[in-house]
Amino acid sequence: MTDGDACSACDALARARSGDxxxxxxxxxxxxxxxxSLALRMLSDRGKAEDLAQEVFIRLHGKLxxxxxxxxxxxxxxxxxSRLAIDRLRRETRYEQxxxxxxxxxxxxxxxxDPLLQQQLRGLxxxxxxxxxxxxxxxxxxxxxxxxxxxxxxxxVNTVKSHLKRSLERLRERLTGEAAVPAPRTDDAxx
Numbered sequence: 001m002t003d004g005d006a007c008s009a010c011d012a013l014a015r016a017r018s019g020d021x022x023x024x025x026x027x028x029x030x031x032x033x034x035x036x037s038l039a040l041r042m043l044s045d046r047g048k049a050e051d052l053a054q055e056v057f058i059r060l061h062g063k064l065x066x067x068x069x070x071x072x073x074x075x076x077x078x079x080x081x082s083r084l085a086i087d088r089l090r091r092e093t094r095y096e097q098x099x100x101x102x103x104x105x106x107x108x109x110x111x112x113x114d115p116l117l118q119q120q121l122r123g124l125x126x127x128x129x130x131x132x133x134x135x136x137x138x139x140x141x142x143x144x145x146x147x148x149x150x151x152x153x154x155x156x157v158n159t160v161k162s163h164l165k166r167s168l169e170r171l172r173e174r175l176t177g178e179a180a181v182p183a184p185r186t187d188d189a190x191x
Contacts (some may be wrong), residue, residue, distance in 0.1 A: 027060075031073070039081055041125070042081075042089070046135075048088065078138065
């Protein structure tokens with residue numbers, strides 16, 4: 001974001017806080033793709049992702065006075081989107097989750113790479129537990145580091161790292177069809 005864009009964003013945020021509906025619309029338009037993309041990857045359903053994104057922005061409208069800066073706004077949007085998605089996933093039965101459709105165009109998806117592998121990965125990520133899925137998506141879709149993820153999800157950094165490690169192991173295992181081989185023991189103690 002350039003200095004002009006940052007000033008424009010701050011200006012829109014300040015105007016929206018003072019009740020300017022057009023400025024709030026600008027904020028929504030600026031962030032709707034990111035919110036929807038995270039919701040879609042979490043929920044694996046377009047309709048549910050649209051509903052969740054709408055709920056996020058309705059909540060933002062009510063809490064706008066608490067948002068201090070554009071950076072804080074982005075943090076707040078990721079946090080609320082992740083939490084609402086986790087809550088919805090916990091309320092649903094696991095049997096209702098379906099993998100993303102093959103022809104689904106995603107906002108954050110690049111056109112390079114193996115589309116079959118990407119589809120398989122999306123399906124495997126959709127099978128992760130809600131909190132682990134949120135951690136993986138915030139790390140690799142939103143490019144947040146573990147300390148930022150810990151802040152967004154309000155969990156210890158070590159828990160975030162554990163979720164990442166276990167999730168990546170699980171994804172590798174399912175992609176290759178092999179269980180991870182434990183490291184050889186270095187001591188001579190009996191099992």
